[in-house]
Amino acid sequence: MIPLNELDQNLFLPHVGETFEILEEGRVYPLVLESVRDLGHRRPDAKRNPFSLSFRGSPGLRVPQRIYQLTHPELGTFEIFLTQNSATSEGTELEAVFN
Template structure:
């Protein structure tokens, strides 16, 4: 089941915090753990949801290109989500997705 991005909200992801998503980026398939879901403030008057961000953590040393990757998890479905790598620290490689 493909999940429409416009249907996603912070509440869509909160039950999956701490869980792994299977992520496809080009030829790479890897598990990324959803580390946090964070609200980013108030929605614009014309917006359909409150803005939020997601932080994912993967294996240390992992490099994924900035862009749309396919995220899949049982009970969630599949969604193409734009991610940016934000670091590679002691916890592993970190990625962020921002929804406005």
């Protein structure tokens, strides 16, 4: 599993448009990484620049905000806090913010 402190935007940028999966109670939910956004300058004591990840899940996907285990064929497994931002007929938008 990739430690949280090793996750940065450069790790995710090459994987925009690719599928990640939430592993939840024996079920798998695919999410497409839609964007990686730089959120500005880091604090002097921070080890990385703040950034966010936006994912799109299937229409009708409803998940509470909390820490989820995600997996990707190349990156492997890691845990991040996801918040559901919107749900439309086109899909469900989830976001993770890293400070």
